[in-house]
Amino acid sequence: MAISRRAIVLAAGAVLLALVPPVAGLLNQPFYVDLFRRMMIFAIAALSLDLILGYGGMVSFGHAAYLGIGAYAVGIFAFYGVDNGFLQWSVAIAASAAAALVIGVISIRTSGVYFIMITLAFTQMLYYLGISLETYGGDNGMPLKTRSQFAGLVDLRNPSAFYYVVLALLLLFLLLGRRLVDARFGMVIRSARSNEPRARAIGFAPFRYKLAAFVLAIGFAPFRYKLAAFVLAGGACGLAGALLANQTEYLTPDFMHWTRSGEIMFMVILGGMRTLFGPVLGAVVLLGLEDVLSALTEHWQIILGPFLVVVVLFAKRGLFGLVSRDG
């Protein structure tokens, strides 16, 4: 009972991911180390979104903002010759969390379409801010001078070393995320979400008000918990942004484009909301399909689109829901 299918799928996934660099080396296909590292970086972004979108019921349509802030934190430090990774990554996390705090304070008081629009608007603002920063390349972006340095501890220029750093961080975030959603904190944000669909289903204002008030009636003031979740998710995604800058060795405002937010959201939904592992699977599948299909035809999106529609229609709990029935 305790060792569930989910645990087996998970362990298998971790082992497979750990085997990517040696296998790619055997096959002499170093490109795959790069591809899977990219998948895992987006997996971190997607699982951070799952915390607020899946568990918290907050449809944030601006998660790419934190990806961008994290990437620019690394890029701007590097631009001025500061390549200490500990400093860069800490600032990436702190700056993203701070941005999430500001966006969250304003947006969490709203819900539904308003929440979506506010988070989207903030991200677009940051996107245009990125474009206006001529010093850092404007809308063309700029190359990253050097990858983050970790005082000789680990060398990110070594593709495998970088790969295992990302894998370790991904597993760490999966563990932290799991503990967090099952702890008291997680129970609060999940309960706040649990009543919202009911409110929408009933659909008229006084009832909606009462149901929202219900969470208050047992004595929770969910706002600060939701805000804290929002900030944590922002910070985690900021770290993904710092990793992404090192991955691409180039940064552009496109990291913050709204289509990027949509892509991260799709990874979450495709893989399965409220599972944490689902979004990881979603990131792997989405980026994997992109890679495979774009090699077949330049009109690959014509194939990808319908596939995504089918998954959303027929696998309500996402791809992870198909392999794990428990929970």
Added chain:
Amino acid sequence: MAEPLIAVRGLSKSFGGLRATDRVDLDVEDGETHAIIGPNGAGKTTLIGQLAGDLRPDAGTTRFAGRDVTSLDAPARSRLGLARSFQITSIFPDFSALDNVALAVQAHSGHSFHFWRPARAERELREPALAVLGGVGLGARADVLAANLAHGEQRQLEIAMALATRPRLLLLDEPVAGMGLEETQRMVRLLSTLKRRVTIVLVEHDMDAVFTLADRISVMVYGRIIATGSPEEVRGNAEVRRAYLGEGTES
């Protein structure tokens, strides 16, 4: 005589031009079960909302357990021991019955910024929750998803959640609404067992339930309380009969 547990003076609330509650005075004594009856639209639910702290009054004051709570919102009043259940079933449908009650316990055991220990393994949450669940007759249904409980069971669950907050005052908005005969009887029996242990204010249309449970009854018409008294007094009150009970059945 001791101060009433809850004392309301001049409470008013208007929605646009509609006076939902109009200078309401109400005293509920510690330990009593106090029913509020009245025709549809009399403002009963609005009054409950004001007592719970969900609706801010336009005028008037509310004292609870010896302190002025007029400016306190629902979470703050809940922490003082004022619990509410709703007219519409309000539970967390994606959680088990036990989870629902454990959440209510959790809401009243300090802040919830705990990030590491699984809440479902915390005995200080689960054990009180199980005890309360057993007390309302849902002990055997602890692991059932709340969404899958029968309607009557969901209302019992709501009561359990309210009780888990260890309230001094329980506000019940139509606890037997939409229930069949058997479910109604079960709920009335459950509420009878709670009498005296906790002060209850209930709004209810089912007169059998009201006259079985209530120590005192207040009658509300057009936002005003027109009479308060024992069930016998209220039954005998001419104004009440005219306004409400006796509609179309004059003898």
